[in-house]
Amino acid sequence: KAGVTQTPRYLIKTRGQQVTLSCSPISGHRSVSWYQQTPGQGLQFLFEYFSETQRNKGNFPGRFSGRQFSNSRSEMNVSTLELGDSALYLCASSPHGGNGYTFGSGTRLTVV
């Protein structure tokens, strides 16, 4: 059974640009969540999607957005990148949410 796949693994972007990260969940999983991990703030919840609807949202500015497609694949977008957006972005999937999430290996975003 394939795990959670995140692409790309590494990204370097310039301040002011925008970026799109992709996540393919485990087959059959309908809940996809996104987390940001930084040395200073630790692991912080961005948002969760279930059956193409955003079900939960963390305390991040509107520059951070996401969506989920009918096949449960998810993308997150960050517009007008800032240096502080440099982080490891982790995607996690679950059959329904709540009973434990399986995480991908993450996308390491560096903003210069």
Added chain:
Amino acid sequence: AQSVTQLGSHVSVSEGALVLLRCNYSSSVPPYLFWYVQYPNQGLQLLLKYTSAATLVKGINGFEAEFKKSETSFHLTKPSAHMSDAAEYFCAVSGSGGSNYKLTFGKGTLLTVNP
């Protein structure tokens, strides 16, 4: 609101010694509790979870944790540490029900295993 406190950002043990990583939580709803492990440059791997069934939870790689409601604790233990256990460990809490399905993590505990 939910929160997690992990006591000790860095724990160092000798190979073969007991591993004890502490986690206390705060939750306004019945919690689900998790321990995850992260190796360098990797994502998070689920070690074990408590979802209101047995209070003593056994996980992978010989780890276990006990849910103690009266102490709001969910400490992670392993009787005998291996070199391969060296990693960062995260305790997390979530609520039950769709609107509560988000993980709140502790700051993490870096486990070092000395030969």
